[in-house]
Amino acid sequence: MTARRAAAIWAVLAVLALAVLVASLALGSVPVAPARVLAALLAPLQDGQATPYTHGASGDLAGEIVRTLRLPRALAGFSCGALLALAGALLQVLLRNPLAEPYVLGVSGGAATFALFAMMAGCATWMVDASACAGAFASILLVLGLARGELWRGEAQQASPRLLLTGAVIAAGWGAVITLLLTVAPEGRLRGMLFWLTGDLNGGTLPWSALAALLLALLAIVPAAPQLNVLLRGDATARALGVPVARLRLRIYLVASLATAAAVTTAGTIGFIGLVVPHMLRLVLGNDQRMLLPAAALAGGAAVMGADLVARTAIAPAQLPVGVITALAGVPVFLWMLLHRRR
């Protein structure tokens, strides 16, 4: 892997993501031509100038749809997908386990439990988001408190299995509470709760917090990518090569958890992206973290945007939860890639 090859990969994925974004903005129950999409996006920037006369009443409606309905939704999909894929790639390195994914350490379970509590209590949407965020943080702190020694232990032996088990047990605990909540929830709220659990992008406002979290997460971890490459070969090797293993582990855990928390707070627990996207990229492009982390963000973002496009157009006017599409598409694609891999 060279810097030039990585840049080429990122460019291709960025173009792909952009194409999916344009498609998400253009397609739907009211189709909007790509040129009109561009015009609609640029319209707010031209405020104060004379409104172009080509925009009739219908043009304004299309612009409204693009700006206030489709753009926030597509950007929420992109940022959540990017955050989840990034978190998945990071946790697979941290735990040195190919089956690791963003939800394996219980962050999503904590978020879901708190969010469902809020929904049962009939709280407003922002309260549900806030409790999801609080739940994610509670779970992060809980795992960190219990497995602190595992992260910090600078010994030569593998620290990961116990961290993984601690997280997995806590995730299982949250799962039990979620089942309990769903069992006792009033009939009328059940549908909303299930949608939240599967992952749903019905937000409404521009997802600034998720976009900011994505930017911060990338800034915090991409400079450490060469160290992550070394860490993958084992703690002893990494320490012998001058990598501060304990500090690096904490950094990975925090970035991955906070990225997951931001994604889950924005769109619920969208499944499979964090597991499948990093693996697909690894199978096709190799496992160099310097290339993989930004690539995972771009591909994960494009994948969730694309899945959401399908979710709201497949059986329009009805909408499916985006998590159903990611799971339905992710499982066979992943299996195919895994089984058809030649060495």
Add this chain to the structure above:
Amino acid sequence: MSDHLSVAVSLSAQRVTLRAGARTLLADFTHTFHAGEIWCIAGPNGAGKTTLLATLAGLRRPDAGHVELDGVRLSDWPPVRLAQRRALLPQSAHDAFSASVLDVVLLNRFPHLSGWGWERAEDRAAAYAALAQFGLAEYVARDVLSLSGGERQRVAIAATLCQHAPLMLLDEPLAHLDLHHQIGCLEALAAWAREAEHTPNAAQEPTQQRTQQPTPQRSLLFSCHDLNLARRFATHALLLDGAGGATAGPVRDVLTPELASRAFGYPLTLIRDGDAEALVPALRATPQFGSAAPHRRGDPSSNSSNSSS
């Protein structure tokens, strides 16, 4: 940093004590390993060979005493600069993800990376050269997960070599290797240790360093179970008895039938055939070796091989 690279390496243990649980592996060990020496660390299972190497590499703090590299305590070295100065091959790497052989070897260039951490042409050249040295040139694109244990081990040794540190600590480098690869690896490593420093810096400032310092600057320590290969390729040996004691010195003074029999708790004898000589286990059934028992210690812990060495 480059000022350091041209100086002969010296590693010294100062009153180092190593413990494993309640057991004392090494007590109050003081010794300096000089440049140009090739050390074999020998001893029975659980005697503390791995623990000692990890301590000398700075991965583990000694239970008492300290270790100095070039006169500076290991704990005072910045990690990356330490990695430019000493390389460690840990026992048996485990690969969780697939990666090409070249990428795995390039990882050991980490201490030399700068900027955004992408390898430069010289890093690649170092990796190719190290692979070629161990007969792995055609393995460059292979997946490490598809390698046999011996092939993986040679890749790991090549990777350690390509770190270009003048002090190499190798934990069981010969594990999983068949005989001709064991000898091939030891020949390559011995040649490396005898070579003078050939860093790019030295090449750019030619005359002065080349002429003034033909003296050896590198040092190699490896743990090994084959005492005969050690006698043939090492210049010095450190024999651990696993009960606190250690004997250090020129290899033929340390890996003797008497000392080795005592450390391993089994009578060994030296046989000669012309120039070739070998330490072999004595036949226990014969009476004269049964009476060689005085060499064996009464300490029962020395015979039991419990925790990993």
